[in-house]
Amino acid sequence: MTTAEQGTGRGGLPLRARLASTVSRTASALSRAAGRGDGSVIGGWLGLKIDPDLLKHLAAGRRVALVSGTNGKTTTTRLTAAAMGVLGDVATNSLGANMPTGHTSALARAGHTPYAVLEVDEHYLKQVIDATHPVAIALLNLSRDQLDRAKEVAMMATLWRDAVRDRDSRIVANADDPMVVYAAREARHVTWVASGQRWHDDSWVCPACGAHIVRAGEEWACAGCDLRRPVPQWRVDGDAVVDPYGNRHQLMLQLPGRVNRANAATALAVAAQFGVDPAAALPRLATVASIAGRYATVERDGRTIRLLLAKNPAGWLEAFDMAERAPTLLAINARDPDGLDTSWLYDVDFSPLQGRRVLITGDRAMDLAVRLEVNEVEFEHVPTFAKAVAAVPPGRLEVIANYTAFQDIRAELNRVN
């Protein structure tokens, strides 16, 4: 046995990486056993302390897809991993731990798999591309999120542009978001997906030249330079995805809403870069029912409670589109993960809720109360989730909550997945 062989050993990992990987898995398991979360952050953090190149080592030999964007990345990652399952085992950070610590932990936990699909926080895209040399990168959308600390949207688009330029990876990008098109159009290999953009308030000004973006139907173009909507190769048509050859693939999703049909189109487009036939992937997409509690339906005291997560203005608009005309509970917090500032409430038009029975709760329910009053939406304030359930008649209850409010409610429902 040569020195080099001794150094790499089982699974092709260098010795230091193997140790780091074992420690990472053990720490994750301990953290879970101690009831301190899912363990993906602490495990990955410890592993990276021992071997700073651990993510690179764990990614080597796998064919990787990355998924990033302000909204829909957890769901699209899950759908992409399901589609890729056609080919073989897929490692994925399905718990939404989307920074390098989470990626490291997910790959260490999965053991050897030929494929990996990783959700990536927008800010970490370049770093994770460098470490994983992905085959494909999905860029979903960019909009305002967590105002008191997030980077300006145009600045994020520029970071993305620099991250994906001069790479061999195939970029699968949303043709309907000017910020994404600006970021992706200079990449070597781009596949455009018409994923839609319900939220326009962050893309009225061209990120390239500062002139106005002009829209007409689904087309858009900058009034001052050559930035415009590219011709998409993949699109959604009703309940079907149309691929670049014009074949219609009828979706049978359990996940609600137009936005999830678009997420499915992106997942099929990414999987196609690995050789997955969309027709073969469709039944697998149909098995996805909920993601870490999102879209989950829970029976409680005769109420059928559905959970929708909305983390920012664009996400709220999508949630209103998905919610059925039924009693609806809105829950708002403003803790660190949510951002401390509730000003975004005025960037959301709550009028789709007019005429519905609306209940409100959460740490910042009073901010929401004033907002709804201005929006002419009738509401009732309830102090707790349990009181909301008791207040509505048996039947459907739609719950739309921002991040920590969602987690609080999920905990009350025994951490439903």
Added chain:
Amino acid sequence: MSTEPTSGYAPPPEPSGFAPASRSGPRHRAAGDDPASESALRIVWLCPDLLSTYGDRGNMLILARRAYVRGIPVETIEVRSDEPVPQEGDIYLLGGGEDGPQALAAQRLNANQGLHRAVARGATALVVCAGYQLIGTSFFAKGAKCAGLGILDITSDRGATRAVGELASEADPALNLPTLTGFENHGGRTHLGPGLTPLARVTTGVGNDGATEGVWHGKIIGTYMHGPVLARNPALADLLISWAIGSPVAPIDDTWPNRLRAERLAAIRG
């Protein structure tokens, strides 16, 4: 909760971008449409395309609703930065934004001079955060000193730290307002020239410089309480309306804004 809309009222259009299709409310129009009706209170939101980072639309919506529930006819007008500033407005609004858009807004408003003329003839104005900085003589954006509108003798420069968090202050007694409460998020520090009065004295947060907050002069209010400042300060909204219509306004049901105020003021007391 709130009063039911009576006949003929169309709530101001809500955010969904500036696409013409979403701008159909009869009491709402874009610059360049038919002239406003003479009797309505006209609220003009300037540069929503550049200065609308923090829910700034809220101030327009709140002013419109508070006028409406008192039976005051109201019209809201959104004017993009590349459109001329209409002269028939009663209340002008400027919101917050990032450095690049702030500098562009200053250039375009200076080229147009419409806001200068409006306040010179005595129009009411509420200018917030980046909008507050740019009505002064100079401000800093992207590391460079930029010419402001020069409407008031104030200058803004960069502070050592970014001010992010709750901002509470006691308003100038002459304004007869209860404690002001808001959220601030800015890197600037603002200095008032001689003869100008701060809006308030800071009790929590930074404001202009850690001691004073905002400015008031004539019928102009400037503040670092960003975004929908009027949500938490209905009395400030009513002050602006009363300035614009030239008479005091009757109280309305403020149960929810008052509960919000009480909660936020209790939160900073810990």
